[in-house]
Amino acid sequence: MLRLFHFNKLSILPSKASNFLPQTPISISKTIYNRSQMGSFSTSSSSKLLFRQLFEKESSTYTYLLADSSHPHKPALLIDPVDKTVDRDLSLIKELGLKLVYAMNTHVHADHVTGTGLIKSKVSDVKSVISKASSAKADLYVEQGDKIWFGDLFLEVRATPGHTLGCITYVTGDASDQPQPRLAFTGDALLIRGCGRTDFQGGSSEQLYKSVHSQIFTLPEDTLLYPAHDYKGFSVSTVGEELQYNPRLTKDEETFKNIMANLNLSYPKMIDVAVPANLVCGIQSKES
Amino acid sequence: MLRLFHFNKLSILPSKASNFLPQTPISISKTIYNRSQMGSFSTSSSSKLLFRQLFEKESSTYTYLLADSSHPHKPALLIDPVDKTVDRDLSLIKELGLKLVYAMNTHVHADHVTGTGLIKSKVSDVKSVISKASSAKADLYVEQGDKIWFGDLFLEVRATPGHTLGCITYVTGDASDQPQPRLAFTGDALLIRGCGRTDFQGGSSEQLYKSVHSQIFTLPEDTLLYPAHDYKGFSVSTVGEELQYNPRLTKDEETFKNIMANLNLSYPKMIDVAVPANLVCGIQSKES
Numbered sequence: 001m002l003r004l005f006h007f008n009k010l011s012i013l014p015s016k017a018s019n020f021l022p023q024t025p026i027s028i029s030k031t032i033y034n035r036s037q038m039g040s041f042s043t044s045s046s047s048k049l050l051f052r053q054l055f056e057k058e059s060s061t062y063t064y065l066l067a068d069s070s071h072p073h074k075p076a077l078l079i080d081p082v083d084k085t086v087d088r089d090l091s092l093i094k095e096l097g098l099k100l101v102y103a104m105n106t107h108v109h110a111d112h113v114t115g116t117g118l119i120k121s122k123v124s125d126v127k128s129v130i131s132k133a134s135s136a137k138a139d140l141y142v143e144q145g146d147k148i149w150f151g152d153l154f155l156e157v158r159a160t161p162g163h164t165l166g167c168i169t170y171v172t173g174d175a176s177d178q179p180q181p182r183l184a185f186t187g188d189a190l191l192i193r194g195c196g197r198t199d200f201q202g203g204s205s206e207q208l209y210k211s212v213h214s215q216i217f218t219l220p221e222d223t224l225l226y227p228a229h230d231y232k233g234f235s236v237s238t239v240g241e242e243l244q245y246n247p248r249l250t251k252d253e254e255t256f257k258n259i260m261a262n263l264n265l266s267y268p269k270m271i272d273v274a275v276p277a278n279l280v281c282g283i284q285s286k287e288s
Numbered sequence: 289m290l291r292l293f294h295f296n297k298l299s300i301l302p303s304k305a306s307n308f309l310p311q312t313p314i315s316i317s318k319t320i321y322n323r324s325q326m327g328s329f330s331t332s333s334s335s336k337l338l339f340r341q342l343f344e345k346e347s348s349t350y351t352y353l354l355a356d357s358s359h360p361h362k363p364a365l366l367i368d369p370v371d372k373t374v375d376r377d378l379s380l381i382k383e384l385g386l387k388l389v390y391a392m393n394t395h396v397h398a399d400h401v402t403g404t405g406l407i408k409s410k411v412s413d414v415k416s417v418i419s420k421a422s423s424a425k426a427d428l429y430v431e432q433g434d435k436i437w438f439g440d441l442f443l444e445v446r447a448t449p450g451h452t453l454g455c456i457t458y459v460t461g462d463a464s465d466q467p468q469p470r471l472a473f474t475g476d477a478l479l480i481r482g483c484g485r486t487d488f489q490g491g492s493s494e495q496l497y498k499s500v501h502s503q504i505f506t507l508p509e510d511t512l513l514y515p516a517h518d519y520k521g522f523s524v525s526t527v528g529e530e531l532q533y534n535p536r537l538t539k540d541e542e543t544f545k546n547i548m549a550n551l552n553l554s555y556p557k558m559i560d561v562a563v564p565a566n567l568v569c570g571i572q573s574k575e576s
Contacts, residue, residue, distance in 0.1 A: 052522075052523065052524065053523045053524075054521050054522065054523065055343070055521035055523065056521055057345065057521060063521075085521060088520055088521065088522075092522075095529065095532075095533050096529075232376055233342050233343035233344055233345060233351075233373060233376065234340075234342065234376075234380075235340065235341045235342065235343065235523065236340065236341075241383065241384075244383075245383050
């Protein structure tokens, strides 16, 4: 199933998750503004991805800000915002003159409270996004093959369960007017030289192995991989690198399952607080 | 004075700082290898900058890895390596198939011990680089206007004293075959929405103000700014952003000096260990 979320007028978007219906793509004005003065990825067309990687030190979480800085409205989205750094993120978005449209999660996190609910309470018209399979509340539910448009750029949704049942990977579009190389936001499915644990929240090492090999390792080798966490100070990897050097996922499936079954990790210290909160958008929002 | 360090055969480089003499540029083979599968900045020519930002959590220090991944030798350099993360950095360099040529510092750090000495003890032929004005030991001393070549790419040296007397900023080249937008590695001279303190190591708020305004704020507004530290989870800024939003350096000089004179910062906890060590390349190397 392929659905398209196209940013134009926010009022056309459903206000509640229960009302969600597939959207009809809407044509976007092609008025081109001057090139912005912000860190960005150019595309072969006039569209331009503004991209920022932001770090929350306590949980070692990366939050990603993406925007179409060439679009008149400069629509933006946040992937995996953290409650504690919401003010930092919103301040940056304001300074850069962006219009935040989506606050998205790759999955229901067990190690920090999502910032989506808090963001919705502070910025009107922002829609929370999560996978349908996550069973969490949100304004919009996505699944395999969906496209999430912001201006003339889009993210493609790939279902990558295994760390949790509802994990998804967001990948920038496969088209000549989309960023090259592509960027993939893998959540905890694939970490740099690692992967997320598979012993909670519907996790399955067998499923994670299949997800990474079928949905991430099949992307072009120069695809930039941006995970939800890094604990060693790495900021980015590539499909080519992980295909060659990931110490777990380069193994055959049986060896991988054996590795994952014998990690002997301690009980996640935040899980009993974070998961119930994240199932309802960080409990900051009563609606979603 | 403009000097050129050109990577070709390492044996042509001086082995000791005291022997340093200006180098004659050496032409480089233009054989182009296949595009690598690593995160990179493309240039308008065949050269390609491989770029990685690496983080050391304890001192919130960013180390930068740059390489010409299109060059047959894949020559690489590290800016501001930290002793504690040397093994991580060298492992990554090995995995990416790079040849480390230079281990460089933006200044004599007071908050962590540099990794340059340790790197030199582990990898042969690596040259340490620091500013002449720093009074620290190194294999190569650089100053305003020098160019540091790695393959067909180069960094330009800009003197940006004020945080310390010997602070320099490394900026990617201003030429059509160099990365666009340009990247500036500002050390502690300019931080994201901040700047380094000016009350130790020959610091001077007056000098810092002049340095930033004359050497960094004059760069194109889309120049990406990569500082030596960030404490709030930001990874990059731009000249345009800091010109508009830096809470200190957007002020007039007198106000800036007043701000810097009244920061009431505590004594740097690592300074008595780090500075003596960093003056001799992290004391890991007896030679430099």
